[in-house]
Amino acid sequence: MRFDVITLFPELFAPFMTVGVTRRAFESGQVDVRLWPLRDFASDNYRRVDDRPYGGGPGMVMLAEPLLKALGAVRNARSEAGATAGPVIHFSPTGRPINQALLRELAQGPGATLLCGRYEGIDQRVLDREVDLELSLGDFVLSGGELPALALLDGIARLQEGVLSDARSHEQDSFEDGLLDCPHYSRPEVLALPEGDQPVPPVLLSGHHADIARWRRERSLSLTAQRRPDLIAAARAAGRLSKADERYLATLAL
Ligand code: 9D3
Numbered sequence: 001m002r003f004d005v006i007t008l009f010p011e012l013f014a015p016f017m018t019v020g021v022t023r024r025a026f027e028s029g030q031v032d033v034r035l036w037p038l039r040d041f042a043s044d045n046y047r048r049v050d051d052r053p054y055g056g057g058p059g060m061v062m063l064a065e066p067l068l069k070a071l072g073a074v075r076n077a078r079s080e081a082g083a084t085a086g087p088v089i090h091f092s093p094t095g096r097p098i099n100q101a102l103l104r105e106l107a108q109g110p111g112a113t114l115l116c117g118r119y120e121g122i123d124q125r126v127l128d129r130e131v132d133l134e135l136s137l138g139d140f141v142l143s144g145g146e147l148p149a150l151a152l153l154d155g156i157a158r159l160q161e162g163v164l165s166d167a168r169s170h171e172q173d174s175f176e177d178g179l180l181d182c183p184h185y186s187r188p189e190v191l192a193l194p195e196g197d198q199p200v201p202p203v204l205l206s207g208h209h210a211d212i213a214r215w216r217r218e219r220s221l222s223l224t225a226q227r228r229p230d231l232i233a234a235a236r237a238a239g240r241l242s243k244a245d246e247r248y249l250a251t252l253a254l
Contacts, residue, residue, distance in 0.1 A: 059120035091145030095134035116145035
């Protein structure tokens with residue numbers, strides 16, 4: 001699949017795409033990322049890409065014309081390469097929150113064109129004419145859409161075939177089953193600390209696979225109930241909680 005990224009800061013992308021488990025997906029072209037520096041599409045001699053907002057107020061607005069030119073160039077390039085157009089996605093604090101279901105959907109499609117905003121936002125007429133989907137990384141304020149775009153690309157890259165060595169890593173991910181992940185431990189068995197020793201929970205050393213699975217499920221349930229009660233409600237509504245899960249949840253003092 002192919003992603004075309006329109007950004008004022010293309011140099012931010014390579015450092016993320018050349019490290020870690022996702023590197024393979026990017027370098028093999030499984031996830032083919034093309035960068036389009038927005039300033040190259042500016043019309044005037046100053047390479048201007050922003051201006052003051054009509055109606056006044058603080059901050060600057062990204063100009064429609066460079067964005068429309070860049071989007072046109074991307075559309076032509078995708079068409080010439082025989083790539084499906086795919087959706088145009090704009091990253092914005094007013095977008096709908098990115099979640100794992102959306103990443104799974106995009107991971108099965110032809111890719112997308114990613115529009116990274118800076119400043120206060122982009123001219124609304126570009127959104128009205130060209131944008132299919134507005135996405136947010138969550139309810140906090142960033143300085144632009146590049147990190148959200150990288151977050152989306154990272155999440156999609158790790159869903160590609162052959163990226164995670166153990167295929168089952170997907171299924172145990174937080175959110176793949178709708179609950180937060182359980183805690184993990186590795187060597188040494190006892191961590192000696194000034195405040196006292198911290199042993200690994202004995203059940204994990206017991207070799208009793210059913211007991212270990214039940215412990216992990218219960219840790220997931222209690223953590224999710226404490227931190228993300230909304231996810232418990234969603235799992236319950238989707239019929240993803242067993243009778244044993246419900247019995248355990250009923251024992252928790254929340
Ligand atoms: C004063 C109103 N601000 C909205 C909270 C203006 C504003 C702040 C920051 C407009 C744009 C931005 C830049 N942010 C993004 O481009 C962005 C973003 C974010 O800030 N948080 C979460 N997800 C995203 S996706 C793009």
